[in-house]
Amino acid sequence: MNNKYFTIGQITDLHVGRKIPFPSGELDLYDQLVNAVDNLNSIDPPLDMAVISGDLANHGKEEDYIKVKSQLDRLKFPYFIVMGNHDQRETLKKVFSEHRYLVTDNEFIQYTIEDKPIRIIALDTLEPGTHYGLMCEKRIEWLENKLAELPERPTLIFMHHPPFDTGMPYPDHLGMHNKEAFAAVIKKNPQIEAISSGHTHRDSVVGWNGTVVYIAPSSAFSYGLEFHDVDDIDPLMEPPAARIFRWDAEVGLVAHLSYIGNYEFGLTEGMPEPPKN
Numbered sequence: 001m002n003n004k005y006f007t008i009g010q011i012t013d014l015h016v017g018r019k020i021p022f023p024s025g026e027l028d029l030y031d032q033l034v035n036a037v038d039n040l041n042s043i044d045p046p047l048d049m050a051v052i053s054g055d056l057a058n059h060g061k062e063e064d065y066i067k068v069k070s071q072l073d074r075l076k077f078p079y080f081i082v083m084g085n086h087d088q089r090e091t092l093k094k095v096f097s098e099h100r101y102l103v104t105d106n107e108f109i110q111y112t113i114e115d116k117p118i119r120i121i122a123l124d125t126l127e128p129g130t131h132y133g134l135m136c137e138k139r140i141e142w143l144e145n146k147l148a149e150l151p152e153r154p155t156l157i158f159m160h161h162p163p164f165d166t167g168m169p170y171p172d173h174l175g176m177h178n179k180e181a182f183a184a185v186i187k188k189n190p191q192i193e194a195i196s197s198g199h200t201h202r203d204s205v206v207g208w209n210g211t212v213v214y215i216a217p218s219s220a221f222s223y224g225l226e227f228h229d230v231d232d233i234d235p236l237m238e239p240p241a242a243r244i245f246r247w248d249a250e251v252g253l254v255a256h257l258s259y260i261g262n263y264e265f266g267l268t269e270g271m272p273e274p275p276k277n
């Protein structure tokens with residue numbers, strides 16, 4: 001870690017265990033994770049840490065978490081896990097047993113990371129047996145107390161379900177419940193630089209209750225930009241991506257996307273010279 005800035009890679013919605021038939025052939029989402037890890041590892045200078053923001057395994061199965069772990073352990077920097085609606089808390093804890101922060105003093109996997117230049121808070125919106133999310137009073141109270149401990153410290157929150165409606169009815173139906181009570185806590189805490197989520201498998205951003213809320217696209221597959229109310233939605237093979245946050249105390253939190261895959265780079269001259277001024 002250098003002193004000037006701090007970088008965080010976020011990948012989300014891995015859904016390992018799922019195979020998707022596309023006209024060009026079947027896509028095994030485990031292979032997508034291999035590519036995502038390669039992508040994060042290719043960033044230079046190396047990232048300082050990564051957050052895996054939920055839906056790690058499509059059915060929450062132990063065998064799939066073992067496969068997920070085999071890839072995430074290749075990351076050249078520490079990584080932290082956030083629960084998604086497809087995850088199983090106890091199975092995940094068992095497989096990622098050395099991730100001590102997953103063990104909390106209550107049924108939810110919410111934790112803070114205090115030793116970084118920006119404070120990180122991970123929230124748990126999983127409501128077992130459903131695909132919508134919930135930020136219940138107990139989880140909100142935990143967050144309120146944590147925020148009150150360090151009201152001056154710049155803070156970045158990670159959570160799987162976005163806390164706002166995107167205008168896309170299909171994912172919004174599977175969105176987070178109890179948004180208003182959560183919003184009231186966020187509004188009172190201007191130290192929150194941003195909230196970053198996943199779940200919709202699309203890149204979105206909104207100014208919300210005094211902060212910025214991002215949705216990271218999936219590192220495995222996307223869903224279409226669908227503003228109509230539909231009963232079902234098919235996977236779409238847009239380029240998967242990772243969210244890269246670059247925190248610089250003087251500049252703030254800048255959000256980038258790193259597209260996963262091989263894209264042509266056509267300049268024979270190579271990288272352009274930086275401007276001289």
Ligand SMILES: [Fe+2]
Nearest residue numbers: 013015055199
């Ligand atoms: Fe997902």
Ligand SMILES: [Fe+2]
Nearest residue numbers: 055084085199
């Ligand atoms: Fe999800």
